[in-house]
Amino acid sequence: MSVYTGHDALTVKGLTVDFGSFRAVNDVSLSIKKGTITGLIGPNGAGKTTFFNALMGTVQPTAGTIALGDKNITGLSSDDLFASGLARTFQIPRPFKKMSVLENVMLAPMQQVGEGLLSPLLKRSLIKEQEKKIRQKALGILDFVTLSKLADHDAGKISGGQMKLLELARVLMGDPDVILLDEPAAGVNPSLTKILLERIEALNEQGKTFLVIEHDMDFIMKHCDPIIALAGGEVVFEGTAKEAQANTGLLDAYLGTGFDDD
Amino acid sequence: MIGIISYAVFFTTIAAILAIAVLGLNFQWGNTGLFNGGVAAFFGAGAYATIMLGGTPQPDQLGGFGLFYPLALIGGTIIAGALAWVVGLLTLRLRHDYLAISTFGVAVAFETVVRNASGFSGGALGMRGFERPLEALIANPFFYNLLFLLLVAVVLLAVYFYLERVIKSPFGRLLRAIREDEVAAQSLGKNPSKIRLKAFVVGSMIMGMAGGLFASFYAFISPQDVLPTLTFQIWAMLIVGGAGNNKGAIAGTFIIWGAWTLSGWGLANYAPIEAQLYTGSIQYIIIGFIIVGMLLWRPQGLFPEKLVVSQSGR
Numbered sequence: 039m040s041v042y043t044g045h046d047a048l049t050v051k052g053l054t055v056d057f058g059s060f061r062a063v064n065d066v067s068l069s070i071k072k073g074t075i076t077g078l079i080g081p082n083g084a085g086k087t088t089f090f091n092a093l094m095g096t097v098q099p100t101a102g103t104i105a106l107g108d109k110n111i112t113g114l115s116s117d118d119l120f121a122s123g124l125a126r127t128f129q130i131p132r133p134f135k136k137m138s139v140l141e142n143v144m145l146a147p148m149q150q151v152g153e154g155l156l157s158p159l160l161k162r163s164l165i166k167e168q169e170k171k172i173r174q175k176a177l178g179i180l181d182f183v184t185l186s187k188l189a190d191h192d193a194g195k196i197s198g199g200q201m202k203l204l205e206l207a208r209v210l211m212g213d214p215d216v217i218l219l220d221e222p223a224a225g226v227n228p229s230l231t232k233i234l235l236e237r238i239e240a241l242n243e244q245g246k247t248f249l250v251i252e253h254d255m256d257f258i259m260k261h262c263d264p265i266i267a268l269a270g271g272e273v274v275f276e277g278t279a280k281e282a283q284a285n286t287g288l289l290d291a292y293l294g295t296g297f298d299d300d
Numbered sequence: 301m302i303g304i305i306s307y308a309v310f311f312t313t314i315a316a317i318l319a320i321a322v323l324g325l326n327f328q329w330g331n332t333g334l335f336n337g338g339v340a341a342f343f344g345a346g347a348y349a350t351i352m353l354g355g356t357p358q359p360d361q362l363g364g365f366g367l368f369y370p371l372a373l374i375g376g377t378i379i380a381g382a383l384a385w386v387v388g389l390l391t392l393r394l395r396h397d398y399l400a401i402s403t404f405g406v407a408v409a410f411e412t413v414v415r416n417a418s419g420f421s422g423g424a425l426g427m428r429g430f431e432r433p434l435e436a437l438i439a440n441p442f443f444y445n446l447l448f449l450l451l452v453a454v455v456l457l458a459v460y461f462y463l464e465r466v467i468k469s470p471f472g473r474l475l476r477a478i479r480e481d482e483v484a485a486q487s488l489g490k491n492p493s494k495i496r497l498k499a500f501v502v503g504s505m506i507m508g509m510a511g512g513l514f515a516s517f518y519a520f521i522s523p524q525d526v527l528p529t530l531t532f533q534i535w536a537m538l539i540v541g542g543a544g545n546n547k548g549a550i551a552g553t554f555i556i557w558g559a560w561t562l563s564g565w566g567l568a569n570y571a572p573i574e575a576q577l578y579t580g581s582i583q584y585i586i587i588g589f590i591i592v593g594m595l596l597w598r599p600q601g602l603f604p605e606k607l608v609v610s611q612s613g614r
Binding site: 137 | 471474481498
């Protein structure tokens with residue numbers, strides 16, 4: 039399934055997040071191998087979301103480091119993370135409503151000449167040229183995620199599943215190395231989930247690394263490898279999909295019965 | 301006949317000046333989603349600063365530098381922008397209603413300061429001693445007003461075309477994205493705080509320029525001109541015209557200013573004496589009804605925002 043190259047795309051060391059006296063993530067160390075679709079599972083309250091938020095800079099870790107490749111990205115804000123090559127999608131899609139689907143995608147590239155207050159007056163031809171390229175790329179990516187027919191539609195009026203595809207299209211504009219998907223299958227009809235999965239796997243074959251956070255155990259078992267499980271803010275399992283399936287304790291941990299006994 | 305024409309010139313001049321301020325607010329609210337409840341402060345900053353920079357020395361008034369008029373107006377615009385920059389930095393973390401409340405507070409504070417700082421801004425008597433540009437050369441007041449209208453129209457058009465260019469550029473796309481979802485925009489590598497501040501400053505500079513023109517037209521500005529009423533009027537114009545649509549913003553200005561003027565005239569001439577005493581208050585009530593009614597029945601305004609489909613790349 040994956041084209042694992044033996045390098046780490048994302049390395050987390052000793053990550054701890056406290057909310058007051060409550061420790062939501064406790065000393066988590068793990069690495070996401072380059073070229074994998076790594077699944078992260080855990081029951082409610084396992085610290086999944088906090089871990090994810092700490093990765094994405096929306097929650098400041100109490101301790102620990104996060105590295106993207108060789109670059110230390112601990113504590114960077116989400117805009118800087120995107121610029122560094124770590125992109126995310128949202129559990130509940132966040133399209134720019136009242137903007138067309140194409141505009142949503144064209145927004146994403148960094149360093150656009152026209153993103154200034156004077157350049158629209160002074161650098162018209164340069165902007166035009168760049169817009170042409172961005173537009174071409176955006177249309178190509180929309181085609182890839184099967185949304186090209188909706189390019190001129192209001193992004194607030196497409197279906198939830200289409201919004202997830204749109205989010206994937208948006209982050210692809212930035213050519214990220216690692217893409218974090220927050221519950222990609224939640225609330226999406228099965229046929230669109232299938233398209234989304236195919237696209238993820240196609241991108242993976244091109245070398246993109248994915249970290250998928252999912253509630254849905256079946257989804258993770260079928261489509262992700264390796265698999266990491268969190269419970270009670272700690273890593274309780276790290277291994278291949280096969281090992282995960284063979285591990286009955288994991289299921290217990292997931293259901294919240296096994297962890298207390300550890 | 302000449303009376304009607306000269307009144308039409310006067311009306312159009314004031315409406316066009318207010319339209320510039322409404323365009324500034326549209327940039328902030330319509331395009332970026334910033335709820336500026338203190339329009340009067342930025343309008344006032346531009347107005348006071350223009351007179352201070354371009355006027356003649358007067359007792360109890362700061363300034364009186366007698367600068368060349370365009371410099372005075374640009375200076376007023378920049379000072380309004382500087383105020384917006386400070387206010388913007390302080391309120392950067394605030395959203396929606398909280399931003400509205402704090403900016404409203406800034407406007408009330410501004411009015412209180414200029415009303416009470418009698419050794420600085422002329423206090424309640426206002427700022428005098430401003431000589432209107434070129435007025436000495438044109439003896440006929442009607443022609444002078446016509447010339448002034450031309451100046452205002454040129455500024456209005458320049459602001460309009462500038463804003464249209466900007467909102468159809470990638471920067472406009474950025475503003476709309478911030479308006480729709482800051483978290484998502486930041487996750488795509490954009491810096492919302494920086495962009496919000498830029499939009500806030502530029503919108504306020506445009507309001508300041510409108511204030512500068514307003515003060516130069518009357519050669520006078522007083523605390524009476526920068527009351528919260530002005531903020532509500534500007535907002536009513538934008539809401540009626542259609543937030544996010546610059547043409548709508550201009551149309552809304554003329555409609556509301558027309559209704560305001562007409563209702564004042566109608567009440568003063570035809571209402572019972574008891575009501576005439578309250579003409580101003582009744583007008584405020586009418587404006588309030590218009591805002592609430594529009595928000596209830598046609599929140600998108602008379603000229604709704606159009607979905608932009610990246611024209612510049614075609």
